[in-house]
Amino acid sequence: MTPNAEATEHHGAQGPDPARAALDARVLAWLREPLSAQDAAPPDDERFDELARTLFGFQFEHCVPYRRFCEARGRTPANLQRWSEIPAIPAAAFKELPLRSFSRERICRVFRTSGTTATQRGALALDTLELYEASLLPSFRRGVLPDLGPGARARLRILAPAPDDAPDSSLSHMFGVVLRELGDERSGFDVRDGALDVRGLHAALVAACDDGVPVALCGTAFAFVHLLDAFAARGVRLVLPPGSRVMETGGFKGRARELPRAQLYEAIATSLGVAPDRILNQYGMTELASQFYDSVLCLPGSPRRKLAPPWTRVRILDPERGEEAAPGAVGIVQIFDLANTGSILAIQTADLGRTLAGGFDVLGREAGAEARGCSQAADELFGA
Secondary structure, eight states: OOTTTGGGSOOOOSSOOHHHHHHHHHHHHHHTSOHHHHHHSOOOHHHHHHHHHHHHHHHHHHOHHHHHHHHHTTOOTTTOOSGGGSOOEEGGGGGTSOOOSSOGGGOOEEEEOOOOTTSOOOEEEESOSHHHHHHHHHHHHHHHOTTOOTTOOBEEEEEEEOTTTOTTOHHHHHHHHHHHHHBOTTOEEEEETTEEOHHHHHHHHHHHHHHTOOEEEEEEHHHHHHHHHHHHHHTOOOOOOTTOEEEEESOSOOSSOOOOHHHHHHHHHHHHOOOGGGEEEEEOOTTOSOOEEESTTTSTTSOOOEEOOTTEEEEEEOTTTOSBOOTTOOEEEEEEETTOTTSOSEEEEEEEEEEETTEEEEEEEOTTOOOOSHHHHHHHHTTO
């Protein structure tokens, strides 16, 4: 945080801001509409545009660092024509400034980006978890458990620390909510005391095989690398029950070694008996309330791509011109997330991607971008 960053922040009343409460109510109403019905209808661009411009006006007024950022680019609520003109703040700015639209006294949780004690970590302060949780559940269900019936619960094994063990991890909090709402009685976390519990996870997977219960195995990409290495060292090879699936998140670079996605998926198929077309990637960021999942399970047989929740928009920008890239061309990923009511709705990532029919793809980090992310943290956590 810069020395005077806190002093520049707008400090309002201690009670809920009526304008913010109204915005939260409108966004929550959208998040709680059945995702299946929204997927079947054309994108509601008019609704998104109106709500995004209203939210931009609120954040412009209540977050002084962001207002200065926008004014330096000649953009204000008065001259904004449509949502795509909202200035997207670089994700790295969350390391330097208190990018929130509420007073410090209202903070209830702080999520931090991965990193070491030698690096400054980005921080997302929240005054409510309601929107974050309302956003994550329908997207996870659509991406990872599209075949889960109403009221049913799934067998979930999580290659990450529990929320109590990693209170500043948005990923652990997400998994905690998913287990609470969707996991059965034999679901659980498999990172304990800072280490992957290989023996316990192996026993849980063998029990699922014996019972014929499909498993959803979720974790960071490098948590899976460490699991596969541990299984290979022990000569373990499983075939998880039909209907099982794997969700991995994070990048592929870490201190241990680099593993391309196709190679990782083939290794998972060999070690766990889950076919590559039942392995999906999740794209998320600490700075965002919403996540994006591959389409392979909810749209089987169609080309693999990331699906955006209806309350988000994704733009791919030409890195030289700063304008929207041509369809299929590689550019910088910008994300607009209405569930980010308390921080900043428009984020420019350090990731490269491209648009695909009905979705997008993430190709890796922008040249020169610092290595960070939950996979790097997992690589460090498990003793690279």
